[in-house]
Each structure stands twice: as C-alpha cells, then as structure tokens.
Amino acid sequence: MTKLSVNLNKIALLRNSRDSNYPSLLDFAGLCVRAGADGLTLHPRPDQRHAKYVDVHDLAVLVAGHAGVELNIEGNPSEKFLQVVLENLPTQCTLVPDDPEQLTSDHGWDVVQHGDRLREIIGQLQRAGIRTSLFLDPDPEQIRRARETGTDRIELYTASYAHSYGHDDGETVFEQFREAALLAQELGMGVNAGHDLNQDNLGRFLTIPGILEVSIGHALTVESLLSGFEKTVKNYLAIIQATIQPVQQTS
Numbered sequence: 001m002t003k004l005s006v007n008l009n010k011i012a013l014l015r016n017s018r019d020s021n022y023p024s025l026l027d028f029a030g031l032c033v034r035a036g037a038d039g040l041t042l043h044p045r046p047d048q049r050h051a052k053y054v055d056v057h058d059l060a061v062l063v064a065g066h067a068g069v070e071l072n073i074e075g076n077p078s079e080k081f082l083q084v085v086l087e088n089l090p091t092q093c094t095l096v097p098d099d100p101e102q103l104t105s106d107h108g109w110d111v112v113q114h115g116d117r118l119r120e121i122i123g124q125l126q127r128a129g130i131r132t133s134l135f136l137d138p139d140p141e142q143i144r145r146a147r148e149t150g151t152d153r154i155e156l157y158t159a160s161y162a163h164s165y166g167h168d169d170g171e172t173v174f175e176q177f178r179e180a181a182l183l184a185q186e187l188g189m190g191v192n193a194g195h196d197l198n199q200d201n202l203g204r205f206l207t208i209p210g211i212l213e214v215s216i217g218h219a220l221t222v223e224s225l226l227s228g229f230e231k232t233v234k235n236y237l238a239i240i241q242a243t244i245q246p247v248q249q250t251s
C-alpha cells in the first residue's frame with residue numbers, strides 16, 4: 001500500500017511566526033504517528049524559514065522510538081543540508097533542485113546537467129544507509145537519466161497533475177504521470193509523488209500502480225484548519241458567553 005508521509009513544514013512556519021515553541025512540531029509529529037501516518041517529512045531550507053535544521057534532529061529522535069515510521073528529509077543538497085542529513089540518518093533523503101529564494105519547490109532536476117554530481121551525492125547517502133529519491137518532472141528523458149545516478153527512487157513533482165485535475169487537460173496530464181511512473185518502475189526505480197496533492201485529487205493519482213509514497217503538507221494543513229476552524233470560533237464564543245462579566249460602572 002502507498003505510504004503517507006506528512007510534511008510538517010507548514011506547522012514549522014506557524015511556529016516560527018512567534019518566539020515560542022507553539023505549535024510544537026514534535027506534538028504534531030506525535031499526532032501524525034498516533035493517527036497512523038507511515039512517515040514524516042521535513043524540507044529545511046537555508047534560511048530555515050519553515051523547518052529548522054534542529055527540527056531534523058528532533059524528528060530523527062522521535063522516529064527512532066517508533067518502529068516502522070519513516071523520516072524523509074528533502075531539500076537542495078548544499079554542504080550544510082548534506083551534513084545535517086548524514087548526522088541524523090533519516091530513512092530517506094529526497095534531493096530537490098530548489099533555489100534558496102524559491103517560495104516552494106517548482107521543478108524537478110535536470111539530470112542531464114547535474115547527473116555526475118547527483119550520482120556522487122546519491123552514492124554518499126546510500127553508503128550511509130539512507131534511501132535516496134530524486135525530485136523529477138514526469139519527463140521520460142529525465143527519468144532514463146535518473147536511472148544512471150543509481151537513485152533508489154524518484155519523486156514525481158505532481159503540481160501539474162493537481163492543477164489540471166478536473167480540467168479539460170486533466171486526463172492527458174494524468175496519462176503523462178502514469179507513463180512516467182511505469183517507466184521508472186520498469187527501469188527498477190521506486191516511485192514516490194508529491195506537491196499539491198489533496199483529498200480531492202489523491203484518489204485518482206493512486207490509480208497509477210505501485211506508487212510507494214506520497215508526501216503531503218500544504219493541503220493537509222489547510223484541510224485540517226477548514227475542518228476545525230468553525231468549531232473553534234464557536235468554542236471561543238461559548239467561553240465568552242459563559243463568562244459572567246463584571247457590570248461596567250457608568251457615571
């Protein structure tokens with residue numbers, strides 16, 4: 001069955017908007033594990049605007065206490081990133097070609113250009129016992145080249161699938177992803193997927209056979225807010241209404 005790895009970057013972003021540890025990433029990680037999530041994902045970026053490097057350590061310690069729960073650390077393999085990954089030994093490292101200023105990951109690797117460097121990094125990670133994955137667009141040429149890097153898996157960048165879902169070009173784009181996944185599997189690589197997947201579009205995507213893992217963060221967080229926000233507003237109103245407020249003196 002496909003594994004769900006919950007990306008906790010949005011929780012980290014909320015936490016970072018105050019000088020306190022609220023919400024606590026570890027509390028949410030624990031909640032995911034109790035809910036049955038198969039894994040946790042963090043994507044630390046150089047400015048640490050969401051996940052911080054220290055969070056990688058904290059989650060690695062948490063995951064070590066829960067047999068079978070995986071930790072996936074994704075990001076651009078800068079020297080610092082690789083140092084943190086090699087120190088904390090996550091289950092999987094997903095290499096992503098995002099620039100430091102990028103709002104979010106928005107394209108896969110050009111393996112033709114970066115193949116030699118990726119092969120070297122992938123070898124280093126695998127020798128440390130870390131499973132590797134390469135973030136890729138559903139492009140057959142890139143997928144064939146990815147095979148030459150020795151990566152264990154690829155992660156298909158699903159934004160174009162998600163954005164076309166339910167639109168005229170939806171089926172054509174879906175077919176592109178299906179063929180890309182089947183090609184990667186034929187070449188011996190496992191297939192993960194992620195970006196902009198949500199409760200509406202995920203089911204259709206998973207009709208592609210053999211998807212090993214989906215990592216989901218943004219929509220999962222927004223959907224959680226949507227399902228709890230109204231109730232929480234009512235809870236606050238109930239507290240206000242139940243409080244006997246002192247009568248204000250008017251002169």
Ligand code: PXP
Pocket residue numbers: 007009043074094096104105135155193194195196197215216217218219220
């Ligand atoms: N995969 C990668 C490489 C990502 O950068 C992200 C976003 O951080 C995701 C998956 C998850 O995407 P989303 O937050 O849209 O679910």
